[in-house]
Amino acid sequence: MGLSWQQGPLATGAIGHFLTPEPLPERLLFAEPLRRRVRVRFNGTWIADSEDVVVLHEPGRYPVAYFPRGDIAWQALTAMDKATRHRDLGDTAWYAVHAGDRTVERAAWEFTALPAHAAELQNKVAFAWRAMDALYEEDERILGHAADAYHRIDIRSTSRTLDVRLGGEPIARSERPLVLFESGFAPRWYVPRADIDETRLRPVEGRTFCPYKGLCDYYDVGAAHRAAWSYPEAYREVDRIGGLVSFEPDRVEVTLDGTSLHLEPGQGVVPHGADRGLDPDEPTDRRGG
Known part of the structure; x- marks a missing residue:
């Protein structure tokens, strides 16, 4: 669950509420440093390696990891002509990712017109999880989505x-x-x-x-x-x-x-976003390197 999906505090289906005198905005996004070394592998090549990843929690989505440009093998990314617009974070540029004989379009993205209050995502790139071979924390493969410190x-x-x-x-x-x-x-x-x-x-x-x-x-x-x-x-x-x-x-x-006992509303698990689709194709081996 974490902060932003299912019935978490920032999710649209939250079962609790913040004790504030004024109503909060309809949507709240939360970004924070992950404070873990994260690596991205694509077609047998390490294309990102960072200890400065920022995780974005967005209502209705699994958490997404954003990597500083300086920690990415930039030759593996090619800008695409198509751009989209995020409802909260502005213009979004998309990249094809390539290594060796393999290329995947729309495999990474970056916000290029961020509002001032979202500056921590400036010059950071996220990778479409399923398009990559795998993502790792140190030498252990992370399955499903970026690590969520709020899931227990x-x-x-x-x-x-x-x-x-x-x-x-x-x-x-x-x-x-x-x-x-x-x-x-x-x-x-x-x-x-x-x-x-x-x-x-x-x-x-x-x-x-x-x-x-x-x-x-x-x-x-x-x-x-x-x-x-x-x-x-x-x-x-x-x-x-x-x-x-x-x-x-x-x-x-x-x-x-x-x-x-009765099933509570909002308990279904639904994949959200280009970064993630949870299904049993995920390998069960969580070791890497």
Whole structure:
């Protein structure tokens, strides 16, 4: 989630509000130094290497990393004729990126007529994430989008009883579920497979990718399509939920200590912007160099 998407404080769907006497602007953008070394690799060539990256948080988008011009192998960029205009940050110039025998158009961009209050983005360039081979922090590959210091996941054990039914028929019942708290999301409840009637789960094609949890598999539960999901090889940071199953409370009946759970609005994950499209094509190897 972070600051600016899902239900974060700068997102259009924020569930909280700032305690100020006057209303804030409809849109707030937030930029800050990342304070990490970030590198960009394209067609086997390092084309950017910087410890002075600025991350832009913009409502409705994943965070975007901007690199100082002086930290970019400028011979790898060619200015394109086409320009666009950002609603808040002005004119935007686009670049083709090339190395060896490979060229990708509209693979990088730069704001060229920034308002005075956005000067920290002056002479900085962002790269379309999916157009690059990979981006790294030090020697570890960063998947999904630029590092978001405001995204957090906590996993907690509980003795509360989670009950899952479909049309009144039992699907799962657990007195030891795990609850996953993720920035900007309602709590998600994960059930050990020993507490599930797995004959009611039917694997379906189509996986999704989460940059914080890994690759996600889905299941139909009876006629309820993709009503359950699991991270079979969850990243080590969240390995407590690895292989456990969570159920979508708008597709099956989920109760917690007898209280019905409901899907909160604004919980869907949607890719935004030229820099990013989250899908399972992301490699799972996070090492590089």
